[in-house]
Amino acid sequence: MAHRNINMATVRTVPHMTRMSRRMTRRRTLTGLGVAGAALALAGCAQDAPQDTWQPKGDNAQMIHDLQWPVFLIAGIVGVIVIAVIAYVIVRYRDTGQPMPEQTHGKPALEITLTILPALILVGVGIPTVTTIFELAETDDTECIINVTGQQWWWEYDYPAQDGCGGISAPIVTSGQLVMPADTNVLLRLTSRDVIHSFWIPALNGKKDTVPGRVHLLRMHANEPGIYAGQCTEFCGLSHANMKMEAVALSAEDFETWKANQLEAYTPPEAGSLAALGEQAYIANCAYCHQVNGLSTTAPDGTVTPVLANPDQFVVSGAAPNLTHLMTRNTFAGATWDLLTPECRERVWNAPPEEFGALYLQGVTPECLNQVDLREWIRNAPAKKPMYALPSQAANSGGLVRGMPALGLNETQIDQIIAYLLERN
Amino acid sequence: MAIIERPTDPAPVPAVAGSGAPAVVTPSQAYGVLRRPVSSTGWRSWVFTVDHKKLGIMYGVVAMFFFIMGGIEALLIRLQLAGPEGTVLSAGLYNEMFTMHATTMVFLFVMPMAAAFANYLIPLQIGARDVAFPRINAFGFWCFLAGGLFLNTSWFLGGAADGGWFMYQPNASPLYSPTNGVDFWALGLQITGIASLTGAINLIVTILNMRAPGMTLMKMPIFTWMILVVQFLLLFAMPVITVALFLLMFQRSFGATFFDVAAGADPLLWQHLFWIFGHPEVYIIVLPGFAIVSEVLPVFSRKPLFGYRFVVFSGAAIGFVGWGVWAHHMFASGLGPVSVAVFSVATMLIAIPTGVKIVNWTLTMWGGKIQFTTAMLFAVGLVVSFTIGGLSGVTHAVAPSDTQQTDTYYIVAHFHYTIFGGAVLGLFAGFYYWWPKAFGKLLNEKLGKWNFWLMMIGMNMTFGPMHIIGLQGQPRRMMNWTEARAGEGFFNLGFWNRVASVGSFILAIGVFLFLVNIWYTHRAKSNTPKAPLDPWDARTLEWITQSPPKEHNFDKVPTVHALDEFFHRKYEVDHETGEVRKVATAEEILAAEEAQGDKHIHLPSPSYWPIILAFALPVMAYGVIYNRLLIVVGGLIVLLAMFGWALEPSVADDSDYDPPAEGGGTNKELATIG
Known part of the structure; x- marks a missing residue:
């Protein structure tokens, strides 16, 4: 029985590690590095799920990992010893007709030893734990501030004008993908517009809740350019499962390019094009909530009126994703669906660090656009992502909905809007 | 004291329940047709009973019903997650399902099932004839049933609670959770909380005041000790959740703003309140399981519990330190590094007394003569599973x-390794161990072993892979998972989610076999x-009586001389050679006890009031949700029941009974001897 348990229940800890370490040790002829080798092996073998918590890609996550793998190892060893002892006892002392055993009531010396021993192990674990807690809370060494705001069920990232981040002259607002300079300590200022969410990019750092009315600080650091998956991890209502995010780290140079592009002035679509019709459809249907910076209408008399979104009149959180540069990000609707086709997405995700930036900065080209999901979304968003977006579900909130309602657009209008959005790059 | 020993001379019954002189206000005079429901057969003997054993069995039956419900909810969750983009449940229904799965398993299964064991066994283990406050005991049970049913009616009244069992604010506020589900949750748990609180006071008084002569605290069976610790935890934890639930109710139903950010509140207040209750709750859930295996392991190892004192004090230590670790549920909530460091260290500290228990259980078996009955298998299963759960606890x-x-x-x-592996396996060890005590028949051992192995395999298949899934980054409480984030290698989410789902059904079959076993054992x-x-x-007192015990438990309350009293009456230990000789059989010991049984034993009489009072509470709760008038109606019933209760003597008067049956004698003596 105990053997069965060793195999099944501690599979993620020691027996697996040692088995794997043996194999890897042979392959890599690593000798004399038993403990470190086992941990490396575990990290090296588990490179599959993008949210794997054992593959740190930045300083903070690395600090956590350096602390946690020895703890897992110790816990695993203790577990194997305890279970092995139990297995020995139940086999050795099973009833085989022996006489009634001696009625021993305990051995205080033995028990005190067996109490002090785990206490000592825990002191050994506790000291680095406490130092790491304080190291991780350090924020004085950050060089770039990004405000992160959670709401049902997407993330907004805004970059205040600052000297940090290589200098930002005017605020940048984006969503879905957190773009940050690689190899730089970035300070995230986390908050929420409605309920509690939790910001988590496992490869870069542990999670931190975003609480309405509070600002929490989280230091982020990515070693190399690349894309890192994450997800909201505090239960936040109906579409909690659909509240994802990705962090994108770019080299300093590429980050400059990205910033410049985000601050580029609005380029209206060519007159008479499909996109120009799309602009009209967009203003008529989308612009109530979704801001496109620089978008304006021109009256017959030549008066130019900027088109300003008023999401607080329609949605509970009072915000909707800014679409000015939608096609520079690869995802939409809370990073739940890709704007890229699967093939194009694969290319970006699998790009080596040195090629990643150029590939990412291409954004979503017409050939790469994932028409299927985007069309479905524009056609009937609540059917695709559960939201309280029907007027009947807004009784308790003074008519405000949560999430994007179905707009009742026809296929022609959808074609036009997609053509328009494709130019938001 | 609840047990009234009527003096041998026919003096008036001493009334303690506050009615003044019983000669003036006797039940028949006071209520006319509302005589005491004294029948000892039929459904009335159950519904109006104040007998701790009947209440214990009823707790068990209802808790088992809710266990099955919570299990079905779990299976639906696993069906949804068996493949990517599951569509078995809608997003809303999925959220209701995991909220109610946790709520049901914690509040309506594990806690009341532990109460079932405590109720049934504590008086028997300490040599008492009932608990200190029998009517309050009945009231507690009916509150549990009333609250549990009330909570579950929400399924049919617009949807169950959907905020997770922790019901974080503001996600569970009316704006973000517009159905009545959360109202049902808050009010339902408030009612079941009354059961826990009254039960705790009752058992504490019982254990401290009603032990058999000679049973000092350090001669108390370990089960009783651990249950005592649990009752103190309940006594101090329940008021916290009561306050929290009241704040939540006022917020949702009466427009208060305790957690409303717009009104300047901090929603973290709710988290602190919830977890100051919630963490002691973890020990409230798991210590009864520990209590049970601490009885089962020594019996089937044929040795006393190793380091009884250590186990007692480590249990008490868990009870104390358990109050200082609540914020480890909030490490990501932005507490600041100082708080996080303190709670991190305190959490490591609590691993020490918990480790002591594992060590003592193992050393109890060491050098023993181990018999692998089903109860013992479950107990060993607990030790192994809890070791794994405890060690993963250290990692966080x-x-x-x-x-x-x-x-x-x-x-x-x-x-799940700690709660299922710690609490539930312990409860199943208890079922098999004490079944003959409560029902006079042994459960089938062959079916029992199938029951055990299927549960054990199913449990490890269900919850083992979740270690992998979690470290691979799959968050909880998501209605689905996607291929895009599943990975492809050995640790891919797809495969291990499927294993977990298959495992959950094996686990369910295991549990089902327990029900089959009951049917098989008791079928006509x-x-x-x-x-x-x-x-x-x-080794303990509950076995020095008939199985099932008579209504008054013991003909003669045994006098205790030693820890493991029963063992020491059966066996003689030669302290020089360590040899153990049997000197008496259980039958001989019981016969000797019964021969000198007490002549006049008077038990507390059944009463209408506990059930009336308990079922008035959901009426008020429906009133809070639907119509304030119902609050008044329920309130009036509560008032009436409280007066009726207060005026009712604890022992029925002669006039409450039917005239003597033919052939002489009356059925008034619930427990005549000889």
Whole structure:
């Protein structure tokens, strides 16, 4: 029985590690590095799920990992010893007709030893734990501030004008993908517009809740350019499962390019094009909530009126994703669906660090656009992502909905809007 | 004291329940037709009973019903997650399902099932004839049933609670959770909380005041000790959740703003309140399981519990330190590094007394003569599973590591190894061990072993892979998972989610076999013989009486001389050679006890009031949700029941009974001897 348990229940800890370490040790002829080798092996073998918590890609996550793998190892060893002892006892002392055993009531010396021993192990674990807690809370060494705001069920990232981040002259607002300079300590200022969410990019750092009315600080650091998956991890209502995010780290140079592009002035679509019709459809249907910076209408008399979104009149959180540069990000609707086709997405995700930036900065080209999901979304968003977006579900909130309602657009209008959005790059 | 020993001379019954002189206000005079429901057969004997054994069995039956419900909810969750983009449940229904799965399992299964064991066994283990406050005991049970049913009616009244069992604010506020589900949750738990609180006071008084002569605290059976610790935890934890639930109710139903950010509140207040209750609750859930195996392991190892004092004090230590670790549920909530460091260290501290228990259980078996009955298998299963759960607990006592693990399936794996592996396996060990005591028949051992192995395999298949899924980054409480984030290698989410789902059904079949076993043992044409008096060669007082025990438990309250009193009456230990000789059988010991049984035993009489009072509470609760008038109606019933209760003597008057049956004698003596 105990053997069965060793195999099944501690599979993620020691027996697996040692088995794997043996194999890897042979392959890599690593000798004399038993403990470190086992941990490396575990990290090296588990490179599959993008949210794997054992593959740190930045300083903070690395600090956590350096602390946690020895703890897992110790816990695993203790577990194997305890279970092995139990297995020995139940086999050795099973009833085989022996006489009634001696009625021993305990051995205080033995028990005190067996109490002090785990206490000592825990002191050994506790000291680095406490130092790491304080190291991780350090924020004085950050060089770039990004405000992160959670709401049902997407993330907004805004970059205040600052000297940090290589200098930002005017605020940048984006969503879905957190773009940050690689190899730089970035300070995230986390908050929420409605309920509690939790910001988590496992490869870069542990999670931190975003609480309405509070600002929490989280230091982020990515070693190399690349894309890192994450997800909201505090239960936040109906579409909690659909509240994802990705962090994108770019080299300093590429980050400059990205910033410049985000601050580029609005380029209206060519007159008479499909996109120009799309602009009209967009203003008529989308612009109530979704801001496109620089978008304006021109009256017959030549008066130019900027088109300003008023999401607080329609949605509970009072915000909707800014679409000015939608096609520079690869995802939409809370990073739940890709704007890229699967093939194009694969290319970006699998790009080596040195090629990643150029590939990412291409954004979503017409050939790469994932028409299927985007069309479905524009056609009937609540059917695709559960939201309280029907007027009947807004009784308790003074008519405000949560999430994007179905707009009742026809296929022609959808074609036009997609053509328009494709130019938001 | 509840047990009234009527003096041998026919003096008036001393009334304690506050009615003044019983000669003036007797029940028949006071209420006319409302006589005491004294019948000892039929459904009335159950519904109006104040007998701790009947209440214990009823707690067990209802808790088992809710266990099945919570299990079905779990299976639906696993069906949804068996493949990517599951569509078995809608997003809303999925959220209701995991909220109610946790709520049901914690509040309506594990806690009341532990109450079932405590109720049934504590008076028997300490040599008492009932609990200190029998009517309050009945009231507690009916509150549990009333609250549990009330809570579950929400399924049919617009949807169950959907905020997770922790019901974080503001997600569970009316704006973000517009159905009445959360109202049902808050009010339902408020009512079941009354059961826990009254039960705790009752058992504390019982254990401290009603032990058999000679049973000092350090001669108390370990089960009773651990249950005592649990009752103190309940006594101090329940008021916290009561306050929290009241704040939540006022927020949702009466427009208060305790957690409303717009009104300047901080929603973290709710988290602190919830977890100051919630963490002691973890020990409230798991210590009864520990209590049970601490009885089962010594019996089937044929040795006393190793380091009884250590186990007692480590249990008490868990009870104390358990209050200082609540914020480890909030390591990611932005507490600041000082708080996180303190709670991280405190959490490591609590691993020490918990480790002591594992060590003592193992050393109890060491050098023993181990018999692998089903009860013993479950007990060993608990020790192994809880070891795994405890060690994964240490990995997230390390707060930075926890910020990677919290709210992922790794945590789900951890607490199912502790709660299922710790509490539930313990409860099943208890079922098999004490079944003959409560029902006079041994459960089938062959079916029992199938029951055990299927549960054990199913449990490890279900919760084992969740370690992997969680470390691979799958968060909890998501209605689906996607291929895009599943990975492809050995640790891919797809494969291990499927394994977990298959495992959950194996686990369910295991549990189902327990029900089959009950049916098999008790079916009409069952050839299962009556259980022997002392089927396991047990060590404690509850076995020095008939199985099932008479209504008054003991003809003569035994006098206690030693820890493991029963064992020491059966066996003589030669302290020089360590040899153990049997000197008496259980039958001989019981016969000797019964020969000198007490002549006049008067038990507290059944009463209408507990059930009336308890079922008035959901009426008020429906009133809070639907119509304030109902609050008044329910309130009036509560008032009436409280007066009726207060004016009712604890022992029925002669006039409450039917005239003597033909052939002389009356049925008034609930427990005549000789």
